[in-house]
Amino acid sequence: MDHSIPARSRKKIWLGFFILFVSWYLLLYLIDWSPLPGFASVSHHQPNSVVYLGSDYSQNVSLMSHVNDTSKNATVYAEKEEKSVKISSTEFEGLRNELEPKVQQDDDKYAEKDQEKRAKSGRKSNSCTGRYIYVHDLPSKFNNDLLKQCKLLNKWTDMCQYFLNMGLGPALGNPQRMFLSKGWFVTDQFSLEVIFHNRMKQYECLTNDSTRATAIYVPYYAGLDIARHLWDSHNISVRDSDALDLVKWLREKPEWNAMGGMDHFLVAGRITWDFRRVIDEDNAWGNKLMLLSESQNMTILTIESSPWNKNDFGIPYPTYFHPSSDDQVFQWQNKMRQQKRRTLFTFAGAPRPNIEDSIRSEIMEQCTASRRKCRLLECKNGRNKCIKPVHIMKMFQNSIFCLQPPGDSFTRRSTFDSILAGCIPVFFSPASAYVQYLWNLPTDYTTYSILIPEDDVKQKNVRIEHVLSRIPRKKVSEMREEVIKLIPKVIYADPRARLKTVEDAFDLTIKGVLERVEKLRREIREGRNSSIDFDQENSWKYYTFGTTQEHEWDHFFLRTNRARY
Ligand SMILES: *[C@@H]1O[C@H](CO)[C@@H](O)[C@H](O)[C@H]1NC(C)=O
Ligand SMILES: *[C@@H]1O[C@H](CO)[C@@H](O)[C@H](O)[C@H]1NC(C)=O
Ligand SMILES: *[C@@H]1O[C@H](CO)[C@@H](O)[C@H](O)[C@H]1NC(C)=O
Numbered sequence: 001m002d003h004s005i006p007a008r009s010r011k012k013i014w015l016g017f018f019i020l021f022v023s024w025y026l027l028l029y030l031i032d033w034s035p036l037p038g039f040a041s042v043s044h045h046q047p048n049s050v051v052y053l054g055s056d057y058s059q060n061v062s063l064m065s066h067v068n069d070t071s072k073n074a075t076v077y078a079e080k081e082e083k084s085v086k087i088s089s090t091e092f093e094g095l096r097n098e099l100e101p102k103v104q105q106d107d108d109k110y111a112e113k114d115q116e117k118r119a120k121s122g123r124k125s126n127s128c129t130g131r132y133i134y135v136h137d138l139p140s141k142f143n144n145d146l147l148k149q150c151k152l153l154n155k156w157t158d159m160c161q162y163f164l165n166m167g168l169g170p171a172l173g174n175p176q177r178m179f180l181s182k183g184w185f186v187t188d189q190f191s192l193e194v195i196f197h198n199r200m201k202q203y204e205c206l207t208n209d210s211t212r213a214t215a216i217y218v219p220y221y222a223g224l225d226i227a228r229h230l231w232d233s234h235n236i237s238v239r240d241s242d243a244l245d246l247v248k249w250l251r252e253k254p255e256w257n258a259m260g261g262m263d264h265f266l267v268a269g270r271i272t273w274d275f276r277r278v279i280d281e282d283n284a285w286g287n288k289l290m291l292l293s294e295s296q297n298m299t300i301l302t303i304e305s306s307p308w309n310k311n312d313f314g315i316p317y318p319t320y321f322h323p324s325s326d327d328q329v330f331q332w333q334n335k336m337r338q339q340k341r342r343t344l345f346t347f348a349g350a351p352r353p354n355i356e357d358s359i360r361s362e363i364m365e366q367c368t369a370s371r372r373k374c375r376l377l378e379c380k381n382g383r384n385k386c387i388k389p390v391h392i393m394k395m396f397q398n399s400i401f402c403l404q405p406p407g408d409s410f411t412r413r414s415t416f417d418s419i420l421a422g423c424i425p426v427f428f429s430p431a432s433a434y435v436q437y438l439w440n441l442p443t444d445y446t447t448y449s450i451l452i453p454e455d456d457v458k459q460k461n462v463r464i465e466h467v468l469s470r471i472p473r474k475k476v477s478e479m480r481e482e483v484i485k486l487i488p489k490v491i492y493a494d495p496r497a498r499l500k501t502v503e504d505a506f507d508l509t510i511k512g513v514l515e516r517v518e519k520l521r522r523e524i525r526e527g528r529n530s531s532i533d534f535d536q537e538n539s540w541k542y543y544t545f546g547t548t549q550e551h552e553w554d555h556f557f558l559r560t561n562r563a564r565y
């Protein structure tokens with residue numbers, strides 16, 4: 001047989017083999033197989049830096065994709081030069097301002113992609129460049145001493161139990177098999193500053209060299225401080241004294257001088273109105289922490305921010321769930337996906353007879369009138385089911401929608417309990433969430449919630465049951481899936497553990513703060529001041545939409561009751 005093949009054909013066969021071999025070689029080594037399942041082991045051989053470069057690339061792409069051709073060059077230029085050279089093009093800066101909200105959105109998209117990538121590579125980004133945080137070593141009277149006086153912090157409740165487990169409170173266990181065997185705690189809604197501080201102690205990019213830090217954290221327990229005096233002390237100088245001591249202490253530190261405190265941030269675990277006493281009269285509410293001139297420069301994170309002020313930013317209330325592994329998060333999400341929901345809507349709360357324009361009693365009436373379609377948990381006195389996590393969570397898990405009307409103020413912890421339970425929140429004012437939790441909730445509120453304007457309820461123009469039962473089944477399940485996807489973004493993981501791929505509310509907050517401080521730093525360098533770009537009264541609009549143009553929500557934000565807000 002051999003002899004029957006001419007020499008030329010034999011050469012051709014060898015050439016064929018050679019080409020096959022080369023192509024096989026190229027296929028194996030030059031193409032990144034990692035996106036294909038089953039080829040993960042190949043990517044493991046790559047050094048970490050390759051994985052990192054990979055996500056870096058997608059960042060550039062996504063940063064560029066939102067701009068059209070004219071501005072592409074400018075964006076790339078800015079991204080590259082930011083660290084080393086001062087940007088000189090004022091024309092470009094104007095453009096950037098216009099694009100800011102869009103950039104934000106695209107960054108969010110990027111964050112999602114990035115998270116997927118990290119989930120695949122099984123680790124979070126390892127570079128601390130631009131993420132270093134310096135923590136002030138405050139005198140203990142501003143934090144730890146308050147924990148030691150836990151019995152005196154609240155007139156009615158012994159707060160000591162709530163500081164167990166690094167501020168998470170006592171372990172909840174798994175009563176009625178409602179929760180998971182781990183990760184659940186009886187957490188007080190005002191414990192955030194303690195939880196946040198403990199999370200910060202584990203933050204992966206801490207530095208002792210403040211000149212290297214992008215931002216500076218002030219671990220002052222502002223809410224625990226003022227809670228001691230809210231009901232007892234009618235002496236404003238007593239109420240203000242710690243806040244005044246704090247800013248005095250801060251100003252004497254060299255770190256303050258670098259940016260006049262504009263790189264400083266602190267967490268106040270109570271609503272903003274507890275720190276905004278406008279008049280100096282003993283019977284006025286709260287202290288004036290957030291009104292001090294030093295506080296105007298700092299970024300203050302709080303569970304409810306003021307729509308009319310620019311120095312505070314809303315971050316989620318703590319819930320009962322504080323997972324210590326990614327798996328606990330995924331398990332919980334799946335559990336909520338499979339949950340049978342027999343009630344159309346639910347309301348847990350108390351009427352507010354003392355607040356003239358409160359819609360709560362109307363809501364409770366409507367709920368009662370809707371009979372089996374609505375479940376009502378009326379919170380009349382302190383010792384009832386309302387403060388038992390198991391009752392609240394059971395109701396929310398069995399319900400399709402959860403009503404979140406304003407109470408004493410715009411926001412409620414209940415909003416986050418409802419998201420956690422996969423129950424679609426129904427709001428009555430955009431001030432309750434949409435202009436508050438910009439770093440944690442999607443810009444498009446229609447994807448995960450319902451807005452029924454409070455005036456319509458007050459004037460009895462709508463029946464809540466009708467609005468909710470008319471939403472198509474498909475739309476409802478899409479919304480619920482969005483809500484369930486939000487769960488990781490609104491919970492605070494256990495400070496004693498570290499999640500691998502999931503970004504929680506703490507991670508998103510830190511990202512938001514670092515971005516904001518970096519923007520302020522850039523402005524100072526360029527001699528600009530974006531704070532004069534908009535009237536403080538329009539902060540809600542500027543921060544949410546990047547513009548102060550007329551908006552359909554304007555009527556929600558008329559300041560009708562200045563005594564309250
Ligand atoms: C490109 O961007 C400029 C400036 O933002 C804008 O005026 C223009 O309409 C955009 N063009 C397209 C095709 O999107
Ligand atoms: C982008 O920059 C390149 C080189 O600097 C230039 O040739 C090109 O025209 C620019 N593109 C636009 C759309 O300005
Ligand atoms: C992405 O941008 C960074 C920072 O400007 C740069 O170092 C890197 O080379 C870019 N990556 C790609 C793939 O363009």
Ligand SMILES: *[C@@H]1O[C@H](CO)[C@@H](O)[C@H](O)[C@H]1NC(C)=O
Nearest residue numbers: 133203204205206207208209
């Ligand atoms: C900062 O200094 C303290 C005390 O010297 C030390 O315990 C801590 O580990 C240092 N932290 C970092 C991030 O270097």
Ligand SMILES: *[C@@H]1O[C@H](CO)[C@@H](O)[C@H](O)[C@H]1NC(C)=O
Nearest residue numbers: 234235236237238239241282
């Ligand atoms: C308030 O407290 C301060 C400090 O304890 C005291 O000096 C002052 O007299 C008090 N004022 C009133 C009105 O009681």
Ligand SMILES: *[C@@H]1O[C@H](CO)[C@@H](O)[C@H](O)[C@H]1NC(C)=O
Nearest residue numbers: 259260261262293294297524
């Ligand atoms: C606030 O920051 C500005 C700019 O850095 C600075 O000029 C001003 O003194 C700061 N205010 C206070 C009270 O430190």
Ligand SMILES: *[C@@H]1O[C@H](CO)[C@@H](O)[C@H](O)[C@H]1NC(C)=O
Nearest residue numbers: 262296524528529530531532
């Ligand atoms: C920016 O302007 C505001 C209002 O005029 C002023 O209070 C603030 O100190 C300015 N900030 C800087 C960094 O100059």
